[in-house]
Structure formats: structure tokens, C-alpha cells
Amino acid sequence: MNATTRRLLTIVTEAALEQLLVKDLEALGASGYTVTDARGKGSRGTRNAAWGESSNIRVEIVCDAATAEAIAAHLQARYYAHYAMILFVSDVAVLRPEKF
Amino acid sequence: MNATTRRLLTIVTEAALEQLLVKDLEALGASGYTVTDARGKGSRGTRNAAWGESSNIRVEIVCDAATAEAIAAHLQARYYAHYAMILFVSDVAVLRPEKF
Amino acid sequence: MNATTRRLLTIVTEAALEQLLVKDLEALGASGYTVTDARGKGSRGTRNAAWGESSNIRVEIVCDAATAEAIAAHLQARYYAHYAMILFVSDVAVLRPEKF
Numbered sequence: 001m002n003a004t005t006r007r008l009l010t011i012v013t014e015a016a017l018e019q020l021l022v023k024d025l026e027a028l029g030a031s032g033y034t035v036t037d038a039r040g041k042g043s044r045g046t047r048n049a050a051w052g053e054s055s056n057i058r059v060e061i062v063c064d065a066a067t068a069e070a071i072a073a074h075l076q077a078r079y080y081a082h083y084a085m086i087l088f089v090s091d092v093a094v095l096r097p098e099k100f
Numbered sequence: 101m102n103a104t105t106r107r108l109l110t111i112v113t114e115a116a117l118e119q120l121l122v123k124d125l126e127a128l129g130a131s132g133y134t135v136t137d138a139r140g141k142g143s144r145g146t147r148n149a150a151w152g153e154s155s156n157i158r159v160e161i162v163c164d165a166a167t168a169e170a171i172a173a174h175l176q177a178r179y180y181a182h183y184a185m186i187l188f189v190s191d192v193a194v195l196r197p198e199k200f
Numbered sequence: 201m202n203a204t205t206r207r208l209l210t211i212v213t214e215a216a217l218e219q220l221l222v223k224d225l226e227a228l229g230a231s232g233y234t235v236t237d238a239r240g241k242g243s244r245g246t247r248n249a250a251w252g253e254s255s256n257i258r259v260e261i262v263c264d265a266a267t268a269e270a271i272a273a274h275l276q277a278r279y280y281a282h283y284a285m286i287l288f289v290s291d292v293a294v295l296r297p298e299k300f
Binding site: 010012036037038039040041042056058072076080086087088089090 | 103108126190191
């Protein structure tokens with residue numbers, strides 16, 4: 001498999017943020033994203049109050065390292081203090097690097 | 101990106117187990133989890149009978165290595181023989197390690 | 201954790217392909233798969249026309265390296281030119297390697 005490494009960013013956050021978030025991702029250079037509906041529980045922002053079970057989305061973006069850094073920095077600055085949001089990153093192999 | 105490594109556990113199992121499983125995860129120290137509805141096919145427990153297409157859930161937990169070990173050991177002891185369940189683990193980078 | 205490494209393949213594609221794709225996966229030796237409904241945006245095939253927000257599926261397969269290669273090669277040959285499809289691969293640790 002003639003594969004190239006890219007970053008896989010996964011964001012889990014409040015469903016109400018979907019439209020805002022998607023605009024941010026496009027503005028920051030993501031060439032695509034995948035959204036699935038989810039539910040779950042976690043701590044909320046800096047206040048650490050329980051979410052309770054809530055309506056969440058899970059968003060995945062495959063992109064290069066620089067775009068991943070830019071997205072992570074933006075989300076941290078813009079949303080972390082006020083919204084329930086987690087983000088995690090790993091490396092993945094892709095076949096068509098020009099798509100990401 | 102000032103990132104720290106955590107474990108990402110992904111569990112795919114029967115939808116009927118959701119409430120039990122979520123209680124187990126909290127008791128074992130997970131600070132959060134994400135559930136999505138899924139469908140699929142696989143072998144079932146030790147009996148290896150086909151699931152057929154069925155109503156599943158996909159559960160993700162980001163946690164430290166010790167919690168991941170505890171969850172994996174518990175699920176294996178408690179569910180593997182009797183339920184359709186798979187679990188896989190990878191490393192992910194996170195920005196706010198205190199949340200996990 | 202007495203874990204073994206397997207490949208995790210994630211495919212995101214058009215929802216209409218689900219039945220075809222699942223047959224391909226079984227024929228190519230996947231012992232299971234997980235499907236979730238998703239939506240998203242990306243470039244399409246070689247034409248690079250926008251998908252727009254569309255009805256997608258996200259399919260995961262945990263399998264050995266040879267099966268992963270076979271699936272990736274087949275999907276690339278059979279679908280990439282004509283369908284919106286991305287595929288990414290990573291390594292995961294599993295507890296019961298005989299299941300994958």
C-alpha cells in the first residue's frame with residue numbers, strides 16, 4: 001500500500017455547535033470532514049460541571065500536520081472555555097494524500 | 101501543539117448493554133465516554149455464531165493507560181464469553197490531559 | 201494487557217454503497233465490520249467536485265495487514281474513480297486476535 005501519513009483529528013462536542021464548527025474547519029483549510037451523532041458524558045470546559053448525558057456530535061478531519069495544529073489552536077482559543085469539547089489526534093495512513 | 105498521550109479505547113458491542121457498560125466505565129474511572137449507534141457483523145463470543153446485522157453501539161473512552169487496562173480486563177472477564185463485543189486500543193494526543 | 205496489533209481501516213463513503221461494500225468486505229476476508237451513519241463534505245473522486253453535505257456511512261474493519269492491503273487495493277480499483285470515498289488506516293491493539 002503506497003500510503004502517506006496524515007493527521008486524524010477527532011472532536012467530540014455539543015451538537016448545537018455543528019454549523020459554527022464546520023465553518024471554522026473550512027476556513028482553516030480542512031478539505032473534508034465527517035460528522036456522526038453521538039451521546040455521552042464528560043466534564044465541561046473549565047467549570048468541570050457534569051454534562052449529563054447530552055446530544056453530541058463526533059467530527060473527524062483528516063489533514064496535514066499544519067492544518068491539524070491550526071484547527072487545534074483555534075478550537076482551544078475559541079471554544080474550550082465555554083463549551084463541552086474534547087479533541088484527540090492520531091496519525092493515519094492514507095492512499096490519496098492530495099485529497100487531504 | 102502541547103500534547104500528551106492518552107489511550108483511546110473503542111468498544112463495539114450489543115446496543116442492549118449500553119446502560120450496564122456505562123456504569124462499569126464510570127466505576128472504573130473513565131471521566132467521559134462517547135456513544136454512537138452502529139450496525140455490523142462479527143463473530144459472537146466463544147460460540148462464534150454469526151451476529152447477523154444487528155443493533156450495536158460504538159463506545160469511545162479516552163483515558164490514561166492504567167484506566168484502559170482496568171476497563172479492558174473488566175470487560176474481558178465480565179462480557180466476552182456471553183456477549184458480542186470487540187475492543188481495540190490506540191494512542192492519541194490530547195491537549196488537556198487533566199480532563200482524561 | 202496481552203495485546204496483538206491489527207489494522208483498523210476506516211472508510212467514509214456514500215450511504216448508497218453500503219450493501220455492495222459489505223459484500224466486498226466479506227469476500228475479501230473481513231471477519232466483521234461496524235457501520236455508522238454520518239454526514240460530511242469532501243472532494244469527490246477524480247473530478248474533485250464538491251460533495252456538498254451528503255448522506256454518508258463510516259465503516260470500520262479490524263483485520264490483519266494482508267486483509268487490509270487487499271481491501272484497500274480493491275476499493276481503490278473498484279470505487280475511487282466513481283464514488284466519494286476516503287480510506288485511512290492505523291494500528292490498534294486487540295485482545296483476541298483470533299477474532300480479526
